[in-house]
Amino acid sequence: MSTHQTDTGTRTRTDTGAAAPAPAALFTAERSAEIVTDSFARTLDPRLREILGSLVHHLHAFAKDVDLTVDEWAAGIRFLTETGHTCDDTRQEFIMLSDVLGLSMLVETLAHPADGQYTESTVEGPFHMVDSPPRALGDTIDEAAAGGEACLVTGRITDAEGTPVAGAHVDVWQADADGYYDVQRPGEVPDRNLRGLFTADDDGRFWFRTIVPRHYPIPTDGPVGGLLRATGRHSFRAAHIHVEVTSPATRTLTTHLFVADSPYLDSDAVFGVKESLVRDFAEVDDPDRAAAHGLPNPFRHVDFPVTVQRDG
Amino acid sequence: MSTHQTDTGTRTRTDTGAAAPAPAALFTAERSAEIVTDSFARTLDPRLREILGSLVHHLHAFAKDVDLTVDEWAAGIRFLTETGHTCDDTRQEFIMLSDVLGLSMLVETLAHPADGQYTESTVEGPFHMVDSPPRALGDTIDEAAAGGEACLVTGRITDAEGTPVAGAHVDVWQADADGYYDVQRPGEVPDRNLRGLFTADDDGRFWFRTIVPRHYPIPTDGPVGGLLRATGRHSFRAAHIHVEVTSPATRTLTTHLFVADSPYLDSDAVFGVKESLVRDFAEVDDPDRAAAHGLPNPFRHVDFPVTVQRDG
Numbered sequence: 001m002s003t004h005q006t007d008t009g010t011r012t013r014t015d016t017g018a019a020a021p022a023p024a025a026l027f028t029a030e031r032s033a034e035i036v037t038d039s040f041a042r043t044l045d046p047r048l049r050e051i052l053g054s055l056v057h058h059l060h061a062f063a064k065d066v067d068l069t070v071d072e073w074a075a076g077i078r079f080l081t082e083t084g085h086t087c088d089d090t091r092q093e094f095i096m097l098s099d100v101l102g103l104s105m106l107v108e109t110l111a112h113p114a115d116g117q118y119t120e121s122t123v124e125g126p127f128h129m130v131d132s133p134p135r136a137l138g139d140t141i142d143e144a145a146a147g148g149e150a151c152l153v154t155g156r157i158t159d160a161e162g163t164p165v166a167g168a169h170v171d172v173w174q175a176d177a178d179g180y181y182d183v184q185r186p187g188e189v190p191d192r193n194l195r196g197l198f199t200a201d202d203d204g205r206f207w208f209r210t211i212v213p214r215h216y217p218i219p220t221d222g223p224v225g226g227l228l229r230a231t232g233r234h235s236f237r238a239a240h241i242h243v244e245v246t247s248p249a250t251r252t253l254t255t256h257l258f259v260a261d262s263p264y265l266d267s268d269a270v271f272g273v274k275e276s277l278v279r280d281f282a283e284v285d286d287p288d289r290a291a292a293h294g295l296p297n298p299f300r301h302v303d304f305p306v307t308v309q310r311d312g
Numbered sequence: 313m314s315t316h317q318t319d320t321g322t323r324t325r326t327d328t329g330a331a332a333p334a335p336a337a338l339f340t341a342e343r344s345a346e347i348v349t350d351s352f353a354r355t356l357d358p359r360l361r362e363i364l365g366s367l368v369h370h371l372h373a374f375a376k377d378v379d380l381t382v383d384e385w386a387a388g389i390r391f392l393t394e395t396g397h398t399c400d401d402t403r404q405e406f407i408m409l410s411d412v413l414g415l416s417m418l419v420e421t422l423a424h425p426a427d428g429q430y431t432e433s434t435v436e437g438p439f440h441m442v443d444s445p446p447r448a449l450g451d452t453i454d455e456a457a458a459g460g461e462a463c464l465v466t467g468r469i470t471d472a473e474g475t476p477v478a479g480a481h482v483d484v485w486q487a488d489a490d491g492y493y494d495v496q497r498p499g500e501v502p503d504r505n506l507r508g509l510f511t512a513d514d515d516g517r518f519w520f521r522t523i524v525p526r527h528y529p530i531p532t533d534g535p536v537g538g539l540l541r542a543t544g545r546h547s548f549r550a551a552h553i554h555v556e557v558t559s560p561a562t563r564t565l566t567t568h569l570f571v572a573d574s575p576y577l578d579s580d581a582v583f584g585v586k587e588s589l590v591r592d593f594a595e596v597d598d599p600d601r602a603a604a605h606g607l608p609n610p611f612r613h614v615d616f617p618v619t620v621q622r623d624g
Contacts, residue, residue, distance in 0.1 A: 036414035042544030084396005102348035232354030
């Protein structure tokens, strides 16, 4: 099978140390992005080819801009490997990395630019890992009842014309009063605590009971925590309830409801805060209303009118 | 602890649906890279701050250039997670990813630009995961003796002035005749087969016996293999022996010795080929010389003169 030149003498060609003829395409730092992009020329999916071309262009430009050293590259490989090893069924360290680098928020904002007409979106975050349990309107999502201020959340789903989106699904999830999601405390709290999937009524309305969420740190015991410490950044997210609204007739909305008196609204660790999503959770002193909802008096209340975009 | 405004009426402020006052810094797609870079302003290490600023700039520019969708972002998160989960003690999928994107080769080339004076470098690759066993000059690294053409490798380590680097360490490793490294066949071949750590003699010379390496595919059973398939790229590396030269007085050289008659020299899967590193492995028909080296006759021979850079 070999095609090399046979040399029957005792001194072979290679003993001169001469290099063999050049291959057709050679790597150079100057043309590196072009050479690698060319290697993707046979990609059948044009969108994948476009994405990879841009990715390679920016990745190589980054390495050249900072003159990335081999040791720094190796540190990056270790960081990515540890990030991967930190991911499991209840922990998504790569989403957290994307979050603290602002990429998640950027992608979400590119998909849903603010236009003043529809409720703004924000990041989904790494904790929507299990399906929320279906619950009846008015139910509580706080099965643990381990503390926190009782709260009533109300809202109405409409389209841009104000027409209610009857039967829309409203998926909510939030951290507990200690700042942990259920998946971070397996065995300590009921499964799927502080999660609920509600179905809006014929008028597009939804309401449920919960506790006022508190600000909390994102998990810092992994590589992303190390990154935050190395860069002098805190790990706190402003207090929020996740809200995802879906219906067959409308575009999915992924957003948060932020608590107006929460710290860290102006330095949220994942850049998730948008002005229009910050709402007062006002105290209500009304024994009759409290009793009607099965809440202690006084309680806190937030109303979240949601405007979603109809498909087509 | 709460600072929210108390509302004692039955109709609270929030019932109007009015948004609370704006936080100080808000995320926008236009200013996204600047906002995130600002969050790293308290990074103590100026180099880390520089690298992260450039990384964020290019990462966000990439997402904007291609208008990355949420689904595409999610596919990227899954890809990175699977890549991390594929990494273990004997498999480094992130290095392979860096390799097939040309990043490894770029970083190596930035660190060691070709100047015609020193032996060129190339990627280390993902298989330098275990220490090579120290061996005596002239020994074979082929402990398995499971096939392949017998080969003599000779060389001499000098500096730019031609002065030998006595006692330099020459670390070599290569795939077997089937295209596998030892760590890919645990239990099937001796540990550290086809690896060797040699010490150059007082004249800077080294020599050892091995088999002619063959071209081989990089592992394609992980996410990187999926990427290559999706982009119509083959997975082959041109045949090579890894060579790493270290000594207290010189800069480390990480390179390959490529076989001139190997296929894939012009389309190496990791872009590792440089013209000056391609050498003839010429056939030698010389019974006396074969006997002197403990080789069958005929055998193949490659000479690899190496010029390294003195420190300081």
